[in-house]
Structures are given as structure tokens and as C-alpha cells.
Amino acid sequence: MEAGYASSFPRVLRRFALFAIAFSVVSITTGIFVNYAYGLTTLGPAAVWLWPVAAVGQILVVLVLAELAAHMPLAGANYQWSARLVNTGFGYTVGALGLLYSAVGLPGIALVGLAPLAATVLGLDAADPLTLLVIAVAALVLAYLVNVIRVQWAARVNNLAVFAEVAGTVALSVLLLVLWATHRGATPDGGHGLGFLGTVNPGTPVADGIVGGALIGIFTLVGFEAAADMAEEAVDARRTVPRAMIVAAVVSGVLGLVALVGFTVAIPDLAAVESSPVPLAAIASFWLGPVLTDVFLVIVVFSMFALLVVAAASNSRLIFAMARDGLLPASRALRRVNAATATPVVALVVSLVVCLALLAYGTLDGAAFTILVGATALVPYLIYLLTLGGYLARRKRLRRNDAGGTAPFSLGRAALPVAGLAMLWLVVVVAALTLPEAFRAADYVVLGGLALTGLWYVAVLRRRLRDGTAGLPQADPSSGRERTLDLA
Template sequence: MSAPDEAGYATAFPRVLRRFALFAIAFSVVSITTGIFVNYAYGLTTLGPAAVWLWPVAAVGQVLVVLVLAELAGHMPLAGANYQWSARLVNTGFGYTVGALGLLYGAVGLPGIALVGLAPLAATVVGLDAADPLTLLVIAVLALVVAFVVNIVRVQWAARVNNLAVFAEIVGTVVLSVLLLALWATHRGSTPDGGHGLAFLTTANPGTPLADGIVGGALIGIFTLVGFEAAADMAEEAVDARRTVPRAMIAAAVISGVLGMVALIGFTVAIPDLGAVEASPVPLAAIAEFWLGPALTAVFLIIVVFSMFALLVVAAASNSRLLFAMARDGLLPGSGALRRVNGRTATPVVALVTSLVVCLVLLAYGTLDGAAFTILVGATALVPYLIYLLTLGGYLARRRRLRALGAGSFSLGRAALPVAGLAMVWLVAVVAALTLPEAFRAADYVVLGGLALTGLWYVAVLRRRLRDGTAGLPARSSGRPEQEMETA
């Protein structure tokens, strides 16, 4: 085992991920194909076609967030990114809370994508009954197992899947939407509504209160444009991480924002019959099938399924690195096993298997009680924004500490406080939108329940471990021990 680095850790992973692979990881987690496909119906039915103009609002807000996180990634390129940043800026207890929210997000989000998103589409593509719970369960289990096996075998396999996913995302959203837009422009008179104009993009549903419509329309972007920090979760496996990781995060956020807007405009303008599309369980498929026919639409659905699978692959990798990072600091039950990295595959096998088991348990629960599982999945919309909010709060409170944490390749300089301040305003607005409405109240209770369990473990076990030095961040190259950090 190598000597400790400047962060106080012995090197655990080989550095094999280069710039494009890191970009692919971040881009695949954001997954505009998955996000737009799953969330488009909600925005369309609440606000109407005008919902597309709230996408750039979310994109700008998230670019502000990613700029701050990129600065942190450049200074602290460590696995379990948000946990590490929060712990080193504030203290381990604060970082533990942020990390626990990240584990909740991964534990529910992965089976949610597999069961609610990937499984019905995959069943439809292969001609199975997409309404049969057993069929959906089998497909979801297979998808999760294969995604985790890819990660167990070697991280390069996961990187190759995500490299392909970049091109699938572009073909499945941008190319398709531009094609639909071109078909609409040349054959618009053949549509049931007689061919609407570009002013259609400003149409709002008159029956929805404006405030509810704005929140609903914004959720297309809010639900989709998250997860770009997955590249930072893989930082200890990145080549020249201080430079490549921040650039990958920023590029993924900006390119996803731009391409997502292009896709939304193309799909929305090409709506042939607004009433029929709103009534469809899969609006984007209904739009595609009108213009392309069932055969080419099936190809489109296959691309969407692959994008969702790639999202599972990289999310499994990211979640396991968070488990590994927190276990390395002794914060979790079974930390000794969870922090092991297999010498042959160079992957955290125990962390990956543990994450898979948790996902499968929640998947079984979701199959038995679909209504409760829907609430759990709904909570995952709020959790990443709570993580961002807490991380940026730590950044604003302790930014001066960055200099003591090592030189970073990316700095906001004098723009740091204005950018972080605007990002905080955005995050507060999003968290309010995802917690205050009555429709999200059940999901709020799930998050509060998760935080309560986190608190019980902290009070019962972790607080003592931190006090006696058997858990927490290692002494860093500056020689400042963790116990000093806890009292700072």
C-alpha cells in the first residue's frame, strides 16, 4: 500500500479515467434523455407547452451550483465528493449528514429508475406486458445486477458504457428532436390540429393556477439537471484529477442545459395534437410515433432504455465510492469491509455488493407497495438539492479554509461570493418549491425519517467514535488532527 497522500489517505485506486470518460460519467448521470422522457409529461400537463422556457432557468441555476462545486473538486479531488467537501470545510459530523443524504439518494434513486423508468420501456420494446408487476420486477432486477456487475469487474467497463451513452443521449434527444422539428416544418398541415405555429411554445394550460404551473413546469429541469458531481465521486480514479474533474463537471452541466433546451423545443413544436399527447402515458413516444411510425419509434425507445441503463451503471459506481469514502473514515456500520478495494479488479467490491443488496431490498418493497415506493422515489427529487444547499452553505461559511486544503486548478476568484450567493438563492427557491406544496408533503416525511435514522446512528455510536479518534478524517499533511477540526 502506498504512502498517504496530502489528504491523509493511502492510494486505493489506479488512475485510469481520462477527460472524456469523466465528462461521460457526469453527462450520463444528468441524462437529459432519461430526465426529459420521464418528466416531460408532468410539465406539459401542469403548465403546458410554455414549460419549455423554464428549462433554461433551471439550467442557469444549476450552472451556478456546478461552478462552486467545480472549485471544491479542484481543491479536494476525493471519492465521495460532497461528503469530503463538507467534512473538510466544516467538520466530520456535518459531512456525515451530507453523505447520509447521498446514500439515501442512491439507495432509492437506482431502484426507482430501474422499476419506474427502464422496466416499462424495456418491456414495451420487447413486446412484453408493461403492466405486469412481475415482468417489471424481473427486468429491473436484471438491469441492476448487470449494472453492478459491470462496475465490479472493472471501472473501465463502466467508463466504456458511459462513453457510448454520450452518443446515445445526443442521438436520442437532440438528433431526434431536430428531425421531428424538420418533419413538422414540412408537413405541419397534416397534423390533427391543423398545424400550430411557434407561438404554440407560449401556450399555458388555463385551468392550472399560475404558481402551480410554474413549479410543475420547472420540474422538468429541476428533476433532470442533477448529478454532474458524479465525476468528482470518481476523482481518485481520474488522471490529473484537479484539472480534469472540474472541467468535466462544468462541461456536462452546460452541454446538458443547451442540448436539453434544443430537444424540448423540437419535441414540443412537433406535438401533433396537444390533447392526445397530454393524455398519452408516454408523451414523447406519442409524438415520435406520429411522425416516424412504430418501427423508428421503437429504435428511439431502445436508445432511451440504453441511456437509463448507462445511468444505472454510473450511479452504481458513484454510490459505491460514497460508501467507500465514508467507510474509510469509519463512519458506517461494517466500515472495515466497506472500505476494502479488491486488488485484482481495483474496485470496492464489498461496497458495490452492499449497495446492490440495498437496492434489491427496496425494489422488492416497491413491488409489494407501489404507492409507498412512489413516495420514496419522489423524495429523491428533494435530496440532491438538500445536498447542494448544505455543501454550498459550508462553502460560504468556510471558503477561506480552501487554501489550507491544497492548490486547486479552478478558482472563481473574486466572483466566488456573487456566484455562490446567487446559487444559494436558487437552491433555497428549489428546496421551497419541493417541500412547501401539499403534493410533496409525503416525500418530505421520507427525507425527515432518513435524517432521523442518521441522527440515531450518530448519537448511539458515531459521536463516541469521533470523540475517541476511531472515526473521522485523517490527520492531513498540515498536521492538523481531526479532533481540532471538530472543535474549530
């Protein structure tokens, strides 16, 4: 029994599988490919030097979350940590934001990212909405099917994705750097802007340019706590999950910078690349030709698919965890784990249905869907901000629970400085993602999602929490131990 819950999953995920889960969710290939154009057209090539800023900020965050994972290795990580540090209502808000993030983010990656690239590789019309919809639906259904069959299948996909990202994106960027160094005379703009910040595009205020450039890292370096979402399926979770999160964040930060520098130095013609709908493909095509560029695009498509696979797994565990505590509609069904597959099949199916519904909506109204997807940049940072706020306010609870020093990972005396700096970083990021006019529509989406969350809380959940039919497992005074919450 873990923290008052009877075991529902077999422990089959080992160290590399957990690292692969965290690394695949961050997915530097997907993040850089999708977001590079934005940084390039706002700040210029010097945007690559803001990647380390985001990487350091997120490593501070992951250190705090790793300590929480070592103390509370439970499915639905941010929800569980927030609920146990503060209270169930606070955890419910954090969990609801996580559900919103996945519900919009997964179909967004499938429709806006994966589908156009897959259509291009297959020689189909990447501008045809029906073609994109079919590809996106197929990718989502296959990603969820992999998870329904068995969690080990999802782990194998992500294990392969690690090697694909390193051998593909990072190795490719290094190759481009070498080609530029040996043929630099053919490229008038190679390396342009790497040494200074004087490349902000005309008409763009410097402050806006800096925010835009930083968004490459801000949009990409999130999701490493997915390994903690799978903690109840991890072997020796208190040790392996924190290490997987930290290593994934550090490796993603280092390899992402290598990739960005390689691609940016190899820019052949800055104006042409900035005007290209897919700048990285334009750079690769100049140096490698169409065949090897298509190989690169295949790697990107596979990385995006791996991201869908592991994000589906993570989201279903969050649904399962919240349903186990009776916080969602139809909680009894959503908390079931199939005996044959050892996966939360109902939670996976519901998550897929929600994704497909939003995908259909996105196809019918692409402009509105773009706003929804834009909200996914803000939501994870709100989750981190709330979780770290709970940590700073109630960290004494962790110390009381670990009076014997048994936690395999602890920040010790560095906890408050690290958490304080991480909190400062998150406040700056949230301000950057909410205050500019360009993000205002996405802000309203997040507020709307929180309003719906509040309606369910007021109409149903508050009563459930009051009468004890929902909430975290309660302590049994006679035994001094936690009891499981019986919703049967």
C-alpha cells in the same frame, strides 16, 4: 497520498470518460422522457422555457462544486467537501443524504423508468408487476456486475451513452422539428404554446403550473458531481474533474433545450399527447411510425441503463469514502478495494442488496414506492444547499490551502457572487419541492431518513468520533502533515 489517504484506486479515467460519467448521470434522455409529461400536463408546452432557468441555476451550482473538486479531488465528493469545510458530523449528514438518494433513486429508475420501456420494446406485458420486477432486477444486477469487474467497463458503457443520447434524443428532436416545418398543415397543435405562458391547464393555479413546468429541468439537471465521486480514479483529477463537471452541465443544458423545443413544436395533437402515458413516444410515433419509435425507445432504455451503471459506481465510492473514515457500520469491510479488479466490491454488493430490497418493497407497495421515488427530487438539492452553505461559511479555508494560487480552477473574485446566486437558486428550489401539499409525503420520507441517520450518530458514531476511531485524517503536529486514519 491525497489529503491524508493512501492511494486505493488506479488512475485510469481520462477527460472524456469523466465527462461521460457526469453527462450520463444527468442523462437528458432519461430525465426528459420521465418528466416531460408532468410539465406538459401542469403548465403546458410553454414549460420548455423554464428549462433554461433550471440550467442557469444549476450551472451556478456546478461552478462552485468545480472549485471544490479542484481543491479536494476525493471519492465521496459532497461528503468530503462538507466534512473538510465544516466538520465530520456535518459531512456525515450530507453523505447520509447521498446514500438515501442512491438507495431509492436507482431502484426507482429501474422499476418505474427502464422496466416498462424495456417490456414494451420486447413485446412483453408492461402492466405485469412480475415482468417489470424481473427486468428491473436484471438491469440492476448487470449494472453492478459491470462495476464489479472493472471501472473501465463502466466507463465504456457511459462513453457509448454520450453518443447514443446525442445521436438519438437530440438528433431525433431536430428531425421531428424539420418534419413539422415541412408538413405543418397536418398538425393543428404544432408549436402550440412556445411563444407565451398562457397555456396553463384549466383548474391549475398559475404558480403551481410554473413550479410543475420547471420540474422538467429541476428533476433532470442533477448529478454532474458524479465525476468528482470518481476523482481518486481520474488522471490529473484537479484539472480534469472540474472541467468534466462544467462541460457536462453546460452541454446538458443546451442539448436538453434543443430536444425539448424539437419535441414540443412537433406535438401533433396537444390533447392526445397530454393524455398519453408516454408523450414523447406518442409524438415520435406520429411522425416516424412504430419501427423508428421503437429505435428511439431502445436508445432511452440504454440511456437509463448507463445511468444505473454510473450511479452504482458513484454510490459505491460514497460508501467507500464514508467507510474509510469509519462512519458506517462494518466500515472495515466496506472500505476494502479488491486487488484484482481495483473496485470496492463489498461496497458495491451492499449497495446492490439495499437497492434490491427497496425494489422488492416497491413491487409489494407501489404507492409507497412512488412516494419514496418522489423524495429523490428533493434530496440532491438539500445536498447542494448544505454543501454550498459550508462553502460560504468556510471558504477562507480554501484560500489558506491555496495561498500560492496552485489550484487549477478557482472562481477568484467571482466566488461570492456566484455562490450567493447559486444559494438563492437552491433555496427557491428547496422551497418549491417542500412547501406544496403534493410533495408533503416525500418530505416525510426525507425527514424519516434523517431521523435514522441521527439515531446511528447518537448511538454509535458520536462515541467513535470522540475517541478518534472515526473521522477525517488528523494532522500530525510533529510533521505538519496529515496522517491516514488506521481502522485495521
